[in-house]
Amino acid sequence: xxxxxxxxxxxxxxxxxxxxxxxxxxxxxxxxxxxxxxxxxxxxxxxxxxxxxxxxxxxxxxxxxxxxxxxxxxxxxxxxxxxxxxxxxxxxxxxxxxxxxxxxxxxxxxxxxxxxxxxxxxxxxxxxxxxxxxxxxxxxxxxxxxxxxxxxxxxxxxxxxxxxxxxxxxxxxxxxxxxxxxxxxxxxxxxxxxxxxxxxxxxxxxxxxxxxxxxxxxxxxxxxxxxxxxxxxxxxxxxxxxxxxxxx
Numbered sequence: 190x191x192x193x194x195x196x197x198x199x200x201x202x203x204x205x206x207x208x209x210x211x212x213x214x215x216x217x218x219x220x221x222x223x224x225x226x227x228x229x230x231x232x233x234x235x236x237x238x239x240x241x242x243x244x245x246x247x248x249x250x251x252x253x254x255x256x257x258x259x260x261x262x263x264x265x266x267x268x269x270x271x272x273x274x275x276x277x278x279x280x281x282x283x284x285x286x287x288x289x290x291x292x293x294x295x296x297x298x299x300x301x302x303x304x305x306x307x308x309x310x311x312x313x314x315x316x317x318x319x320x321x322x323x324x325x326x327x328x329x330x331x332x333x334x335x336x337x338x339x340x341x342x343x344x345x346x347x348x349x350x351x352x353x354x355x356x357x358x359x360x361x362x363x364x365x366x367x368x369x370x371x372x373x374x375x376x377x378x379x380x381x382x383x384x385x386x387x388x389x390x391x392x393x394x395x396x397x398x399x400x401x402x403x404x405x406x407x408x409x410x411x412x413x414x415x416x417x418x419x420x421x422x423x424x425x426x427x428x429x430x431x432x433x434x435x436x437x
Contacts, residue, residue, distance in 0.1 A: 192419070193417060193418060194219035197220065197270075198220045198279075202226075202256065203222075203251075204225075208330075211282060211330075218418070224238070225254040226251060227254070235251035257304045266279075267316065270320045279313060279326070281327075281328075288342050288346075294344070325367075327360060329371075332350040334347045335351045335354055361425045370422065370424060371425055373429070374412055374429055374431065375431070376409050378435060399433065400433040404432070
């Protein structure tokens with residue numbers, strides 16, 4: 190029996206990069222997976238993931254939802270629970286980043302960053318707890334920059350990812366009596382189309398790493414699958430960093 194057999198998961202921002210790797214890994218472990226994608230430009234990638242999972246005998250559902258819009262986040266949770274008959278695992282992965290000099294930042298930059306990186310997580314949780322029961326999992330994808338503002342021009346991103354730490358601690362206290370665990374995964378530099386490992390900045394990042402090697406999206410997918418399973422049942426209210434020793 191696969192580790193997540195008969196489980197139902199929703200992953201926000203699941204059409205590419207780390208999100209797509211999480212979707213594929215949870216499906217490979219037996220979960221029925223729903224995931225969100227933001228725009229029509231991502232539809233082909235989302236459809237390909239659904240087709241691959243279904244071809245392997247799994248269940249998958251792609252939902253168009255903009256994480257900046259609270260009503261669309263709520264609708265994605267509701268649709269997942271309606272289509273699949275419940276919800277066991279919520280993975281909030283969708284995120285945005287503005288790398289700007291502080292003199293160029295705007296109020297709208299703040300609003301979008303916090304709406305996607307923090308508010309959407311909050312909204313998804315409030316809706317998900319209507320369906321999550323004993324053994325439920327809430328897993329949020331943050332960043333190692335929540336612990337360490339390693340470089341300038343990332344104030345909003347760093348602030349938003351640090352906010353997720355407080356949310357994780359408090360949620361764990363609130364939901365522990367219901368048997369629901371809450372964890373925060375903090376990836377370091379990870380080789381995706383948004384953060385490729387073959388650039389000049391990537392060389393700087395590697396120089397900071399204890400292991401000297403970029404992570405992969407599949408590394409994070411494997412970690413999330415572990416946290417979603419029975420073996421992690423006593424892990425809650427904490428942060429797990431996977432960053433090749435970037436913050437060591």
